[in-house]
Amino acid sequence: xxxxxADPVLSPTTGEPVAVVARRNxxxxxxxxxxxxxxxxxLLIAYAYLWSLNVNGGWAPKKGAWAxxxxxxxxxxxxxxxxxxxxxxVKSVFAGHxxxxxxxxxxxxxxxxxxxxxxxxxxxxFPFDISESSYxxxxxxxxxxxxxxLSLGSLLVLAVVNRTRAGxxxxxxxxxxxLVAMWITWLCAAALLGAIFTTAMKDSPNTDPPAFQSFxxxxxx
Amino acid sequence: xxxxxxxxxxxxxxxxxxxxxxxxxxxxxxxxxxxxSGIVLAAIAYLVAGAxxxxxxxxxxxxxxxxxDPQFAAMYIGWTIGLLLGIGAxxxxxxxxxxxxxxxxxxxxxxxxxQGKWRYFKYTTDHKVVGKQYLVMSLVLLGVGGTLAMxxxxxxxxxxxxxxxxxxxxxxxxxxxxxxxxxMIIVVSGPIGNFIVPIMIGARDMAFPxxxxxxxxxxxxxxxxxxxxxxxxxxxxxxxxxxPLNSQAPVGMLGYQTTIIVFAFSTGIASVNLITTIVTMRxxxxxxxxxxxxxxGIIGSxxxxxxxxxxxxxSQILSWSDRVLQSNFFNPAQGGSVWLYENLFWxxxxxxxxxxxxxxxxxxxxxxxxxxxxxxxSYKLAIAGIFGVVGISGIVWAHHMYMTGFAPSANYPFxxxxxxxxxxxxxxxxxxxxxxxxxxxxxxxxxxxxxxxxWNKVVGGITGVWLxxxxxxxxxxxxxxxxxxxxxxxxxxxxxxxxxAIAYWFPKMTGRYLNERIGSIGFWVAFAxxxxxxxxxxxxxxxxxxxxxxxFDNAFNLSNWLSTIGAYTIGIGTVIFLYAxxxxxxxxxxxxxxxxxxxxxxWTVPNPVPLENFKVLPVVTTDPYNxxxxxxxxxQVADVGDETSQKxxxx
Numbered sequence: 096x097x098x099x100x101a102d103p104v105l106s107p108t109t110g111e112p113v114a115v116v117a118r119r120n121x122x123x124x125x126x127x128x129x130x131x132x133x134x135x136x137x138l139l140i141a142y143a144y145l146w147s148l149n150v151n152g153g154w155a156p157k158k159g160a161w162a163x164x165x166x167x168x169x170x171x172x173x174x175x176x177x178x179x180x181x182x183x184x185v186k187s188v189f190a191g192h193x194x195x196x197x198x199x200x201x202x203x204x205x206x207x208x209x210x211x212x213x214x215x216x217x218x219x220x221f222p223f224d225i226s227e228s229s230y231x232x233x234x235x236x237x238x239x240x241x242x243x244x245l246s247l248g249s250l251l252v253l254a255v256v257n258r259t260r261a262g263x264x265x266x267x268x269x270x271x272x273x274l275v276a277m278w279i280t281w282l283c284a285a286a287l288l289g290a291i292f293t294t295a296m297k298d299s300p301n302t303d304p305p306a307f308q309s310f311x312x313x314x315x316x
Numbered sequence: 317x318x319x320x321x322x323x324x325x326x327x328x329x330x331x332x333x334x335x336x337x338x339x340x341x342x343x344x345x346x347x348x349x350x351x352x353s354g355i356v357l358a359a360i361a362y363l364v365a366g367a368x369x370x371x372x373x374x375x376x377x378x379x380x381x382x383x384x385d386p387q388f389a390a391m392y393i394g395w396t397i398g399l400l401l402g403i404g405a406x407x408x409x410x411x412x413x414x415x416x417x418x419x420x421x422x423x424x425x426x427x428x429x430x431q432g433k434w435r436y437f438k439y440t441t442d443h444k445v446v447g448k449q450y451l452v453m454s455l456v457l458l459g460v461g462g463t464l465a466m467x468x469x470x471x472x473x474x475x476x477x478x479x480x481x482x483x484x485x486x487x488x489x490x491x492x493x494x495x496x497x498x499x500m501i502i503v504v505s506g507p508i509g510n511f512i513v514p515i516m517i518g519a520r521d522m523a524f525p526x527x528x529x530x531x532x533x534x535x536x537x538x539x540x541x542x543x544x545x546x547x548x549x550x551x552x553x554x555x556x557x558x559x560p561l562n563s564q565a566p567v568g569m570l571g572y573q574t575t576i577i578v579f580a581f582s583t584g585i586a587s588v589n590l591i592t593t594i595v596t597m598r599x600x601x602x603x604x605x606x607x608x609x610x611x612x613g614i615i616g617s618x619x620x621x622x623x624x625x626x627x628x629x630x631s632q633i634l635s636w637s638d639r640v641l642q643s644n645f646f647n648p649a650q651g652g653s654v655w656l657y658e659n660l661f662w663x664x665x666x667x668x669x670x671x672x673x674x675x676x677x678x679x680x681x682x683x684x685x686x687x688x689x690x691x692x693x694s695y696k697l698a699i700a701g702i703f704g705v706v707g708i709s710g711i712v713w714a715h716h717m718y719m720t721g722f723a724p725s726a727n728y729p730f731x732x733x734x735x736x737x738x739x740x741x742x743x744x745x746x747x748x749x750x751x752x753x754x755x756x757x758x759x760x761x762x763x764x765x766x767x768x769x770x771w772n773k774v775v776g777g778i779t780g781v782w783l784x785x786x787x788x789x790x791x792x793x794x795x796x797x798x799x800x801x802x803x804x805x806x807x808x809x810x811x812x813x814x815x816x817a818i819a820y821w822f823p824k825m826t827g828r829y830l831n832e833r834i835g836s837i838g839f840w841v842a843f844a845x846x847x848x849x850x851x852x853x854x855x856x857x858x859x860x861x862x863x864x865x866x867x868f869d870n871a872f873n874l875s876n877w878l879s880t881i882g883a884y885t886i887g888i889g890t891v892i893f894l895y896a897x898x899x900x901x902x903x904x905x906x907x908x909x910x911x912x913x914x915x916x917x918x919w920t921v922p923n924p925v926p927l928e929n930f931k932v933l934p935v936v937t938t939d940p941y942n943x944x945x946x947x948x949x950x951x952q953v954a955d956v957g958d959e960t961s962q963k964x965x966x967x
Contacts, residue, residue: 108423109520110326119523119596126588130622137630137660141645144656153644153651225643229651232643236634254413261415 104267117270124274128281135285138240142233142292149299154230160222161297162234167290170210170217170241174248174283177206181252181276188269193259196272200256207249207279214242230297237289244282251275326420335416339425345404347437353402354395354537361394362387388548388567389640392541392574399537400530404439408526427525429927439533441525444925447511448825449532450502451818455894457499457539458811464492466887469849471866473880475873478866485866487550487568494542494555494572498579500806501621501668502535503814504675509590509614511825515918516608518599518936520928523592527585534582538575545571554864556665559646559657562635570639573632580629587618587625599917601936608916608940609698613678616702620667620674620709628664631657655722662713670709672806674702676813677744677773680766683820684748686914687763688755691941698747704740712737715784719793727786734784738777745773760912761836765816768843772808776801779854797857800850808846815839815893822900823907827923831896831904838893845885852878916940 103112146154155161181203187195218238223231255275258264264272337343365387400406411417418426427442428435435445436452467488471479480488514522522528545551549566562569594611634645635657644650646657678698685692692698714722714730748770757763779801782788792798822830856875861868868876910919917936921929 105329106326107329107331107420108326108418110329119592122596123524123588123592126591126622130584130588130626133623134626134630137627140660141630141634141656144659145645145651145653148653148655150648150651150653153649225637225641226650227644229644229653232637232645232652235643236637250413257413258415263415263417 113268113270117274120270120274121277124277128278131281132285135240135288138233138236139288139292142237143296145229145233146296146299147301149301149304150229152304153228154299154301155228155297156223156231157227158223161230162217162221162223162238162293164290164294166213166217167286167293170213170245171283171286171290173206173210173213174245174279174286177203177210177252178276178279178283180206181255181272181279185269185272185276188259188264188266188272191266193265196264196269197256197259200252200259200272203279204249204252204256207245207252211242211245211249214238214245218242234293237293241286241289244285248279248282251278326423329420331419331421332417334419334421338419338421340411340416340422341407342404342426342439345402345407345439346434347403350399350401350403350533354399357398357401358391358395361390365390384567385570385639388570389574389636392570395540396537396574396578400533403533405530405533407439423525424927426529427521427927439529441521441529442927443510443514443522443525443528444825446522446528446532447507447509450506450510450535451825453532453535453539454499454503454506454814455897457495458503458890459894460543461492461495461499462887462890464488464495466883468492469880469883472868472876473883475868475870475876480866482866483550483552486552486864487546489864490551490554490557490572491542491546492555494551494575496806497555497668497672498535498538498542498575500672500810500814501583503811504679504817505586505590505614505617505671506532506535507825508610508679508817508821509586509675512821512918513590513611513614514593514597515824515921515925515929516611516916517594517597517602518917518930518934519593519597520930520933522589523597524589527589531582531586531589534578534585538578538582541571541578542575543571545569545575556661558661559635559638559652559654560648562657563638563646570636573636573639576632577629577636580625583621583625587622590614590618591622599934599936605695606936606939608682609692609695610675610678610682612699612702613675613681616678616706617671617675619706620671624664624667624671624710627660628668631660634660655717655720658717658720658722659713662716663710666713666716667709669802669805670705672810673813674705676769676810676817677748678702679817679820680769680813681744681747681751682916683762683816683912684751684766685941685943686820686912687758687760687766688752689758689943690751690755691939691943693747693750693753695939695941697743701740701743701747704743705737708733708737708740715789718786718789731784731786735781738781741777745770745777760819761830761832761839762816762820764836764839765812765819768839769809769812769816772804772812772846776804776808780805792857794862795857796853796861796863799863800853800857803850803853808850812839812843812846818897820912821918822897823911824918824923824925826901826904827907828900828904829907829911831900834899835893835896838889838891838896840889841892842886842889845882845887845889847882849879849882849886852876852882915942 103114105111106113106116109116148154180199184196184199184203187193187199218235221231221235221238225232225235252275255264255272258271369386423441425431426440428438428440428445431438431440435442436449440446440449467480468485471485471488510522510528514520545568548568548571550568551557551572552565553561557565557569557572594607594615598607634643637643638646638652644652646652646654648654681692681698712730712734714726715734718727718730748766752766779797783792783798783801819830819835822828852875856872856879859872859875861872861875907923909922912919917934920934
């Protein structure tokens with residue numbers, strides 16, 4: 096992608112071309128993604144670790160009700176569509192069509208908002224309590240993390256709509272829309288990882304975990 | 317080493333619409349509004365959470381949150397959000413959302429222009445103000461942590477009676493540990509990283525000035541919950557607060573958890589800002605081979621903080637969840653695992669040592685070149701050492717868990733990786749020694765600290781290698797030997813490096829010399845006390861004295877008496893050094909622009925450093941350590957500060 100502007104627009108606060116500021120911001124967003132990814136990886140480690148250990152046989156939900164997979168995937172699908180829409184808008188504005196970004200970002204923000212509501216609904220209707228087992232705790236937190244991501248993401252895309260309509264993001268200064276799209280892309284990846292984990296890792300491979308109550312020292316003669 | 321280049325001044329650029337007076341909402345916010353807002357919101361959150369809490373009944377007692385945890389959790393969340401609201405931290409995001417972009421006048425107001433000393437108590441974005449805020453905060457935290465250390469040593473030194481009851485004593489230990497860890501993480505990267513690094517690389521400010529202010533005020537928000545925990549049952553289980561003790565502790569534990577969660581945000585934001593600034597805002601001509609070594613140290617520390625701090629943060633978020641939401645991450649009876657906590661904790665817990673030590677070591681390398689008038693010995697080896705440590709730091713964490721029963725078969729690989737990290741770390745010591753070797757040493761206070769730190773690092777490093785060995789660790793684990801070892805690294809290496817760094821850059825940060833005579837007395841008294849305190853502790857550990865105990869066998873009396881005398885000596889030295897800092901800052905001898913005749917860019921701007929640092933951005937033409945080498949571009953060197961700037965030519 097390239098800018099359509101001939102004369103560079105300058106930042107009112109630093110006097111630099113906005114393209115220079117945008118390169119700086121892009122690195123900042125990459126680093127924020129790295130940091131947020133480390134947090135997401137922590138949750139995934141927690142999920143996988145507890146799944147693999149099945150301590151005290153306490154991984155599976157007590158009532159045997161796992162979270163339905165389709166809802167995780169429906170949310171991921173909605174996020175991916177929202178992300179694709181936003182990227183289409185970004186491409187439009189870089190190609191010189193500001194209105195394309197307004198339409199695409201509006202649709203994207205509405206879709207993200209809908210996914211946020213769906214995520215909250217999922218949290219509220221899980222067929223288990225958070226305290227039921229380690230699976231329920233880990234799954235609850237993956238969903239909660241995604242809800243936080245979605246709330247932040249929908250606000251950011253809404254801001255893109257607002258700023259584009261106000262002329263702050265435009266053909267000669269389109270960069271912020273791309274930064275937000277980068278962030279939303281990462282949120283999709285995080286949601287996808289969550290969906291893969293919760294779908295693929297249900298029954299623990301450790302079928303004969305030691306129970307602390309019955310643990311005894313092996314006999315030595 | 318530099319000439320100059322022209323860029324467009326911001327005031328010459330078309331400006332967006334000015335909404336109200338420059339600064340807008342931030343004209344009305346400061347530390348008072350922030351604190352009041354934080355307290356009010358904390359109180360409201362506490363009361364609302366209490367009102368919403370369903371009454372326990374026989375039917376649902378097991379499913380409900382227990383005790384006062386939800387209320388105190390709400391209180392700490394209320395405090396943090398309230399403080400940020402009241403200080404004006406949400407003003408920037410809101411303006412961005414609404415499309416009310418900053419004008420240059422807004423940005424200048426936010427940077428503190430024309431606000432005098434009051435700017436230090438506001439959401440000020442100027443990196444120099446933030447640097448000084450960090451300096452004062454780290455000194456306050458060191459004071460608090462040091463006082464707690466004195467209380468610990470008082471208890472252990474008075475062997476014939478109990479000064480504190482066991483719970484209070486344990487709380488003092490845990491709080492001392494956490495306060496000091498925070499203080500040591502910020503003591504170089506905070507003040508020097510913020511104040512000096514942007515100037516050192518030829519930038520006008522940090523890449524994200526508002527995030528810079530946010531990182532400080534998040535730190536400010538993180539401290540009161542930690543202190544409050546002392547009055548809410550305390551942190552009785554050491555600074556690592558292993559599970560399940562974490563979940564079983566009194567509600568004060570929520571203060572500890574809040575502090576780590578908020579501090580991790582602060583550190584992450586600061587890391588993003590520092591890395592972005594260094595990578596994208598270096599002066600023209602400052603190629604990666606001309607970047608001062610201190611800047612590499614800051615990058616290395618920031619990279620580690622960025623990647624590993626979230627793991628640490630999640631160890632506490634999930635612990636918070638176990639307490640407040642009754643989840644089961646760490647409760648083995650319901651499928652949780654305490655090893656999960658230990659893994660997440662030590663994934664940062666060990667790299668944190670390098671987050672602390674690397675910037676200080678890099679600062680020593682920086683100033684050693686100045687005081688021995690020689691180029692840095694093997695600049696590339698120093699960079700390899702820094703990034704070697706950064707790389708290996710991620711695969712050493714489980715050496716803290718040899719004795720926990722976690723993956724015994726992994727003990728030896730982790731032993732190997734831990735011993736391996738001593739190689740790049742050794743590079744850094746060798747670079748220091750190589751730089752000093754056959755140099756004409758100008759022995760000033762910062763240089764004295766270099767000698768002290770090299771000694772402390774050797775002692776701390778070698779004992780660290782011993783402890784990384786599984787057989788030795790099986791014997792020494794949980795003993796005072798371990799305490800002595802990590803104090804030699806975290807205090808002996810890092811804190812004394814920080815003293816050197818502060819003494820070296822003090823003239824640039826304050827415009828005045830640090831009182832060399834009083835400062836040196838304080839420094840050497842503290843150093844002597846340090847050797848006595850922690851040297852004796854090695855012997856207590858070798859004799860078999862466990863750590864974190866209140867009562868012990870008479871066989872350990874002598875080493876404990878000596879340790880306590882040493883601790884009080886450190887205290888006296890520190891007070892003398894603090895006296896030197898305060899009196900020098902207030903009325904010390906005025907320092908010229910470049911008192912050490914150094915060659916890095918921060919010494920080419922006048923004192924006090926003007927807002928936006930450079931009138932004209934510099935262009936770098938040589939490397940920063942050309943001592944003894946004539947500058948081929950010397951005749952082209954232009955003013956890079958204001959009219960009072962002078963060309964720096966050193967050989």
